Amino acid sequence: MAEFSATVYQNEFLPDGGTDVHAIVSVTCAGAGTVTPMSSASGEAGEIIIVDVSGSMDVQGVRAAAYAASAALDQIVDGVWFAIIAGNHEAALCYPDGTSAAMVRMSPQTRLEAKRSLQRLAPGGGTAMGRWLLAAGQLFGSVPTLTKKHAILLTDGANQHETPQELSWAIEQVRGRFQADCRGLGAAWQVEEVRRIAQALMGSVDLIRTWDGLPEDFAALMEQSMGRGITDAQLRVWAPQGAEVLFVKQVSPTLEDLSSRRVEVNALTGGYDTGAWGDETRDFHVAVRLAPKAVGQEQLASRVQLAVGDEVVAQGLVKARWSADSLLTAQISPEVAHYTGQTELASAIQDGLRAKALGDDATATSKLGRAVQLARETGDEAATSRLARVVEIEDAATGRVTLKRNVDKLDEMELDTASTKTTRVRQQ
Amino acid sequence: MTTEPPPDPTDPTDPTGDTDGTPGPGHPTGDTDGPPGPPNPTGDTDGPPDPADPSDPTGDTDGTQETAPRSTGEAPDRAGPEVADLEVAEEEPEPFADGPPPLPTPMLVLDGTLPDEPAPAPEPEPVDHGTCRCGGAFDADGWCTECGERRPDPRHHFTAQPSPTVAAVCDRGIRHSDNEDAMAVWGDEEGRAALVVCDGVTTATRSAEASMAAADAALQVLTSSTDAPAERLVAATSAASAAVERVGQDFPDSAPSCTFVAAVVEDGTATFGSVGDSRGYWLPDQGEAHRLTTDDSMAEEQVRAGMDRASAEASPLAHTITRWLGPDAPDQRPAVTSVDVDQPGWVLVCSDGLWNYASEPADLRAVVRAEERRVGPDPLDLAQALVAWANDRGGADNITVALARTGGGATDRPGEEAEPTVETAYPEENDAPAAGQDGTHG
Numbered sequence: 001m002a003e004f005s006a007t008v009y010q011n012e013f014l015p016d017g018g019t020d021v022h023a024i025v026s027v028t029c030a031g032a033g034t035v036t037p038m039s040s041a042s043g044e045a046g047e048i049i050i051v052d053v054s055g056s057m058d059v060q061g062v063r064a065a066a067y068a069a070s071a072a073l074d075q076i077v078d079g080v081w082f083a084i085i086a087g088n089h090e091a092a093l094c095y096p097d098g099t100s101a102a103m104v105r106m107s108p109q110t111r112l113e114a115k116r117s118l119q120r121l122a123p124g125g126g127t128a129m130g131r132w133l134l135a136a137g138q139l140f141g142s143v144p145t146l147t148k149k150h151a152i153l154l155t156d157g158a159n160q161h162e163t164p165q166e167l168s169w170a171i172e173q174v175r176g177r178f179q180a181d182c183r184g185l186g187a188a189w190q191v192e193e194v195r196r197i198a199q200a201l202m203g204s205v206d207l208i209r210t211w212d213g214l215p216e217d218f219a220a221l222m223e224q225s226m227g228r229g230i231t232d233a234q235l236r237v238w239a240p241q242g243a244e245v246l247f248v249k250q251v252s253p254t255l256e257d258l259s260s261r262r263v264e265v266n267a268l269t270g271g272y273d274t275g276a277w278g279d280e281t282r283d284f285h286v287a288v289r290l291a292p293k294a295v296g297q298e299q300l301a302s303r304v305q306l307a308v309g310d311e312v313v314a315q316g317l318v319k320a321r322w323s324a325d326s327l328l329t330a331q332i333s334p335e336v337a338h339y340t341g342q343t344e345l346a347s348a349i350q351d352g353l354r355a356k357a358l359g360d361d362a363t364a365t366s367k368l369g370r371a372v373q374l375a376r377e378t379g380d381e382a383a384t385s386r387l388a389r390v391v392e393i394e395d396a397a398t399g400r401v402t403l404k405r406n407v408d409k410l411d412e413m414e415l416d417t418a419s420t421k422t423t424r425v426r427q428q
Numbered sequence: 429m430t431t432e433p434p435p436d437p438t439d440p441t442d443p444t445g446d447t448d449g450t451p452g453p454g455h456p457t458g459d460t461d462g463p464p465g466p467p468n469p470t471g472d473t474d475g476p477p478d479p480a481d482p483s484d485p486t487g488d489t490d491g492t493q494e495t496a497p498r499s500t501g502e503a504p505d506r507a508g509p510e511v512a513d514l515e516v517a518e519e520e521p522e523p524f525a526d527g528p529p530p531l532p533t534p535m536l537v538l539d540g541t542l543p544d545e546p547a548p549a550p551e552p553e554p555v556d557h558g559t560c561r562c563g564g565a566f567d568a569d570g571w572c573t574e575c576g577e578r579r580p581d582p583r584h585h586f587t588a589q590p591s592p593t594v595a596a597v598c599d600r601g602i603r604h605s606d607n608e609d610a611m612a613v614w615g616d617e618e619g620r621a622a623l624v625v626c627d628g629v630t631t632a633t634r635s636a637e638a639s640m641a642a643a644d645a646a647l648q649v650l651t652s653s654t655d656a657p658a659e660r661l662v663a664a665t666s667a668a669s670a671a672v673e674r675v676g677q678d679f680p681d682s683a684p685s686c687t688f689v690a691a692v693v694e695d696g697t698a699t700f701g702s703v704g705d706s707r708g709y710w711l712p713d714q715g716e717a718h719r720l721t722t723d724d725s726m727a728e729e730q731v732r733a734g735m736d737r738a739s740a741e742a743s744p745l746a747h748t749i750t751r752w753l754g755p756d757a758p759d760q761r762p763a764v765t766s767v768d769v770d771q772p773g774w775v776l777v778c779s780d781g782l783w784n785y786a787s788e789p790a791d792l793r794a795v796v797r798a799e800e801r802r803v804g805p806d807p808l809d810l811a812q813a814l815v816a817w818a819n820d821r822g823g824a825d826n827i828t829v830a831l832a833r834t835g836g837g838a839t840d841r842p843g844e845e846a847e848p849t850v851e852t853a854y855p856e857e858n859d860a861p862a863a864g865q866d867g868t869h870g
Contacts, residue, residue, distance in 0.1 A: 085538065092535035101538055120535065134540025141543030173542055240576035241564075268574070296605075300576035303569065317569060 043147025130170030602823030685754030
């Protein structure tokens, strides 16, 4: 049986009149087990592989994508429901090849058939990812017993055959219905576009530089998904009457602002879907604004819980104590400081690259310089080395950089996609 | 068949659910995908199936030839209507050796129709963990589910009413985060009573445990011995002192200590014993009110040295006590006094959390009378009222009040000077409430 635990890192002391309480709540799951496809008690698992078969994929790319999908099929546990979507400006059901929108259970027989079906894929047409997402939602909906729904989406190009509004609309339609890990192949896709999909669907986004990296990545993604035996968990944040939840963010392993995912659990508690869990630790940054109390008073600022189904499986208490002792109130929790820096780092990278793309070199230099500085301050060496491929670092401490000429587009995209990956707090 | 796509009731051509592409009986060539039918040079796969297709007399069960009933839009370009060779595909495919294979049949184009999401399950019933003063419920985690206030420690406010004429309330007050006062009381139907109040010394550690242990130990002696009250008080003080020392032994790095005041009411006499600055008063309904204890405090020494009492009790050193119970106490013998209480009135023992706001006996009696007029003669109601009165004045210290009604019991005295002849009978014995401390919090 899975065991969850929650640890709170915060400075609970507030100065006289202080209102804002910040805390990092670290939630760990152990013993999650693997997906249990045949168990009716906990529901069933479904996987959909969405491969881009647009014309830009070319014969070579489609062949690689089909091969990668085949590798992912090998990781899907027998009994799990699955389907394969071939996506271009439409979404076609590659497998199961029937006459209606349906999924089938994995078995040696269906795995073989699915691989055979992948042979039918050929490049052609455009790209309309919104339709792919809607099609995946449709297929998942065809099996009402599914509680864990996960998709892998591969694209190689920008969403050219849909308006941004159509894509946004489609994302909103499927938000919360399933999880999707998204992969972009090569340099022709739009990081922000695919990140938007991944964030809405509680999944990761990553760059695959060349097609030969695909099969390994797909297999790893599917293996990870099969290892997520907790099918659906919700973060719950309670704040007292009259208080305001300023934000709720996942800050590790990746940065996701969950605030907009809030659904009401009760008048004082918001629920934030976190998708499926394996054996892992995720850190959340919760900020609550309280009505100030007198010095010496204390109160509970927030209950931060993880709920699986209707059961709360872990809880961390975020507290507030008002004190006149400035030695106590001036301290910032190292964990809060670290993740605040990592959050700012991600914004600085994304803002800097956006400015660079628009030709605003002054803003780009300043933002990416700040990013270099923050990466140094938060000890994020991976970010520093990714930044160093896009800017010349003259002085990391002050953030003095110049933009490199002739930057490899893939390096820039990798910096962008990896901007939301955070490092954990260094042990003091 | 091992594959189980949910059967499509709209598909009359699929009675067997055969989806695996095994050649049907009508396909000796191994063509699983049905005959190509008429050539489809435009690549348009969205047209309705051709029911009249003469080349498919068996009603090909794999259905792959049929196009999606709900498909929309243009299908992408696809390979021509070539037929895959199934004989090869019986083995694990090695699919991509020679480029993409021909696309034998059109794929179903999905229209993306999303199902309705299921309604969320209802919230489970909450478990009762008590009610906060804001009206919200306390959670199992010890905090209010509405306002976030911490659930009070039962030690912070507890009451006792062992008989209809005896009650006590011990309260944390407002300023202190802990309640180091303690009390233990006993009473019976004949109006006998034993009242003990101890006030833990804040500067010593474990004083909350020490005062509670002392009060319990003292009451045990006061209610189990048949010695004269004065001797019993001396023995009770020794027992209380020993209890404090035991707490100190459990926590050897600390020297817990507390004050002690006790009153024994029986046979028309109240006998008081005290160490420290907790007090005993006799507040008769008629006649003069008296304080029966003398503080062992710097304030009292200053009074003895000539300072007026109000100034002395307001001085910074006023609450520094000169005698106490505890391992490091120089002298633990109680000062014992007694007074006749064979008339209606109140025997009151209290900690300084109460008398700080009404030190003189006449002042305290006025407060007691005013509160008694407001809440009635029940000793528990009155003790609660006196604690609330002290909290209204700032609650600067822990507050403990123990009361015993004398001389005919609680009265409904209407006015300032009640008639001494008024006597209210006790309730019948059978209706008497059970003795003992209730330990509730509020």
